[in-house]
Amino acid sequence: MIPVELPASGVVVCESNRTRADLYELWLDDREVRRALTRSQFVEAFDAGIAVVVVEHSFGDGGAEPVLERVGAEAPHCRVAGIRDRSTATPEPRYDREIERPVFEAELADSVESLFNRANYHLLLDLYYRTTVVISAYEWRADGDPSDDERYGRLRDRADRIQDYLNELRPRMSDEDVRAVARGITIADVADAADGEASIESKYRPDACSRCGQDWSEPIDGGDSAARLAAYVWRCVNCGHVDMRADPNHRHVSSFRR
Template sequence: MEFPASAVVVCESNRTRADLYELWLDDREVRQTLTRSQFADAFDAGVAVLVLDLSFGEGGAEPVSERVESTAPHCRVLGIRGRSRAEPDPSCDRELERPVFEPDLAECVETLFHRANYHLLLDLYYRTTVAIATREWRTDGDPENDERYGRLRDRAERLQDPLNRLRERMTDEDVHAVLRGFTVEDVPDGESDASIEAKYRPDECSRCGLDWNEPIDGRDPVAQLGAYVWRCVNCGHVDMRADPSHQSITSYK
């Protein structure tokens, strides 16, 4: 089964421990980082789990946690702490105390890996179903000749299978933990769809036809240049949509 977020980043300043963790997690794509600069290069939206030494680098783990929140909010954090650290870190989804043993590490990473990907898939499913409902409303319940509507329906059906298969691997506690992470902003009602996409952002590039609701390698397929201006990452075309009647304006390289 392919996952939208496939990587595990091990953020550990001790090379011996980092090598050991990577060996224990060899069934996953592991990126090992020993310094803050290596972490900055290795971490992106395709990361599902961060194994984080809570004493990592200057300033501790807080700057790393801030990067996770801003770049990949779906990413789950497994904190590794020393015995002298009594208080749990609120930014961690789970914590292990050193010395860490292989079964504990593997079990925690597997659980958090499934939670991260269930979060991503569920979020995309909600975005898609809201977009379907919006198009049905705009066409007075008769969108059958709308090509975009058909693609949205197909996507929603395709998402159901991986969601169901992931759900089978998860406990009820795991699912509830994911659902607690969703807020009103994640799945808005009615016209409050700014968190799904900018209010008037087109669904696709008018030049190359790229679907702007489908991530590309874990990244957003469109960059917002201004309040109502978007650039396609595939062909560089720029669209401006200050209201639904505005059309494409130019290309941008």
């Protein structure tokens, strides 16, 4: 049984036709479904806790493109299933899954289930890597046994819980689902590595300084608590310690067997 505490649990159905929206919601009643009949309703319904967006190609003003842009900007993990008419001749936006009308219950439910698993696997992998990199930093720099450190113990417990979630989720996914998640993470890695700005806002930044324990999400004297020196290198403003992370290009997406 998949744990209920998955990072993303919601589904947004963007469908201008109220009857079809009601039907899709009924078909997906095993998920937390939010309906959006208009663009403004989509804005209200969408947040980072959404795993899947189902959108008709002609939804609202501007079609599906504004929806895709918002999803990409605010929740890159979120997957999109696009519904289109078979006769549509114009170039389609890039959806994670395309469904042609007429839409059938089994196809919609299966598509949402697959994309739901992809979104959560993506989030869990990212959280797992972030956690284990901090654990590695503790073990690398520890003068003695790092298990005596309370925060190190919490990080180990968190990594174990995430790994359990991944191990439960992986059997429900096809090999293509896993490859799709791997491709998405690789693209994000390359984009992040190419960013030359000295910002500390990066999903690969450690949560805190491994030497002094300064929380890098909290400002110091109104400024950043860490300075980014390179793609995977940060300096703690509090103590001056330089923290280097492993290059994420060396990651491997797998079923995380113990």
